[in-house]
Amino acid sequence: MNQATIENAHPLLEVRNLSHRFAGARPGVWAVQEASLQLYPGEVLAIVGESGSGKSSLLNCIAGRIACAPGQVHYRRGSDEQWVDVHALPERERRQLARSEWGFVEQHAAEGLRMNVSAGANVGERLMAAGERRYETLREQGRRWMEAVELDPERLDDSPRAFSGGMRQRLQIARNLVTHPRLVLMDEPTSGLDVSVQARLLDLIRQLVSRLQLSALIVTHDLGVARLLAQRTLVMRQGRIVEQGLTDRVLDDPQHPYTQLLVSSVVAP
Structure with a gap:
């Protein structure tokens, strides 16, 4: 705009x-x-x-x-x-x-992510909070938004602990944006x-x-x-x-x- x-x-x-x-x-x-x-x-x-x-x-x-x-x-x-x-x-x-x-992106990505669950679960959790319950949709949206922030969607089941600092920040952005x-x-x-x-x-x-x-x-x-x-x-x-x-x-x-x-x-x- x-x-x-x-x-x-x-x-x-x-x-x-x-x-x-x-x-x-x-x-x-x-x-x-x-x-x-x-x-x-x-x-x-x-x-x-x-x-x-x-x-x-x-x-x-x-x-x-x-x-x-x-x-x-x-x-x-x-x-x-x-x-x-x-x-x-x-x-x-x-x-x-x-x-x-609203979304909130933390300075330190670990504070804005759940580090003990997968990348896909981090994205899907916010969708679930908004009422989505279908497993297929959660997986599909997880892959879509990982790709949108230039993360490999094949890493959907990886832990954020296995990601670099920049990758974690991208994942945190995807987690925030999934609910538009x-x-x-x-x-x-x-x-x-x-x-x-x-x-x-x-x-x-x-x-x-x-x-x-x-x-x-x-x-x-x-x-x-x-x-x-x-x-x-x-x-x-x-x-x-x-x-x-x-x-x-x-x-x-x-x-x-x-x-x-x-x-x-x-x-x-």
């Missing part, structure tokens, strides 16, 4: 004044403070900043994994696009949303991988997002990832969003001193 189309659409996700403090934090120290953003259908939004800037905490707040007070996360749910406050939903409905319309979610949250999906593996994984993510018309929030410390994948980028520092806008504008003409420092640290010889 191009930017003009995005700007004329209704937001799929809207975050309003989200804040979070970790237990035991010093007074006045916030992991996330008064963060607001909008995400549109088919849009990729990158959240960048140094380690400890609050970007992963913001992602987990949005996902409902950690509590936030104050703040709201509104989402257009289902085919009728009912506007709901995610954090106000009953726990059962929030879990259902997380395993159907509308929104995927990704926390440093290429961190810790070899450069060549990162490049292939980023190309795969870009293709899948485009082909499936996914909306995505991607946390990354790598400005190159933001430039490659995201239409818009927001910059976090000490729990606050200090700058946001079109990715090329933010990275080529940064306005906030912190963003200027981030960009100059990448281009400096």
Whole structure:
């Protein structure tokens, strides 16, 4: 989806004044403070900043994994696009949303996979949670999605423990996409991988997002990832969003001193 189309659409996700403090934090120290953003259908939004800037905490707040007070996360749910406050939903409905319309790709793939079951079972488990019970369908979809993320479908019965780090990350992506979610949250999906593996994984993510018309929030410390994948980028520092806008504008003409420092640290010889 191009930017003009995005700007004329209704937001799929809207975050309003989200804040979070970790237990035991010093007074006045916030992991996330008064963060607001909008995400549109088919849009990729990158959240960048140094380690400890609050970007992963913001992602987990949005996902409902950690509590936030104050703040709201509104989402257009289902085919009728009912506007709901995610954090106000009953726990059962929030879990259902997380395993159907949303996906979450962990930084460390082992945290997003069940390492004691097969690759095919990892993909099929999410389908089963959505109500699918036919063994043949589970196998067929497992093979289809392994192929879609460029894994050998003949390894359907292999354990994820036998896969490399990049292969595990691809399997985790397949596990998330099998239910055709509308929104995927990704926390440093290429961190810790070899450069060549990162490049292939980023190309795969870009293709899948485009082909499936996914909306995505991607946390990354790598400005190159933001430039490659995201239409818009927001910059976090000490729990606050200090700058946001079109990715090329933010990275080529940064306005906030912190963003200027981030960009100059990448281009400096």
